[in-house]
Amino acid sequence: MDGDHTLNDSPENPGLISPDKEDLSRLLTVPFSGRIRGGMRPGKKIIVMGIIDLEPNSFDVSLTCGRDSEKDDPPFDVALELTASFSNRQFLRRARISGKWTDExxxxxxxxxIPDQPFRIEIHCEHQRFRIFxxxxxxxxxxxxxxxxxxxxxxxIQGDLQITKLG
Structure with missing residues (x-):
């Protein structure tokens, strides 16, 4: 399975699913890459819950188009990249379209x-935008x-955090 997993938003299984019953702690290791079943659509939301590391620099949560190999870093379009930067206390966002990053x-x-504290990020997909909570x-x-x-x-998901739940 190699670090790739599936996110399923069906009512009977709102969280992460895996075809083989791997240890959940191994499923949510960082860096993490998981598939969004059926892709995004208006009304769909992604929830990331976790705990920030004790001495963090930064972490990223990205919604991307496709799962190409790591060597072409990254060849795919990035619809949304959220970056929490602790040095300047900024929560930045940008996209990558046709190989070109937009302005942050x-x-x-x-x-x-807050370092060493839990958090919950919700990314709500609407017709014209993502709403971030x-x-x-x-x-x-x-x-x-x-x-x-x-x-x-x-x-x-990558950086200085532990993932506790995805949905």
Missing amino acids: EASTTYFPF VDGHQLFDFYHKVNSLPSIDTVR
């Missing part, structure tokens, strides 16, 4: 992440740069 959009003045607070919107929402089929 800086976050609000509120930085929601952290711990129940709406932080910002990110307007779609990728026009084909169903092509957004992978969630990738």
Whole structure:
């Protein structure tokens, strides 16, 4: 299976599923790459719950189009990349379309992440944008740069955090 997993948002199994019954702690290791069944669509949301490392630099949560090999870093379009940078207390977002990164959009003045503390990120997909919530607070919107929402089929997570739950 090699680090790739499937996210399933069906009512009977709202979280992560795996065809073979691997140890859940191994499933959620960072860096993580998991498939979003059916891709994104308006009304769908991705939830990432975890705990920030004790002395973090940064972490990224990305929604990407496709799961190409690691050597072409990254050859795929990135519909949304969220980066929490602890050095300057910024929560940044950007996209990568046809091999070119968009300008980073800086976050609000509120930085929601605390070292060694749990968090919950929700990414709500709407017709024209993603709405990003952290711990129940709406932080910002990110307007779609990728026009084909169903092509957004992978969630990738890396950096200074532990994942406790995905859905």
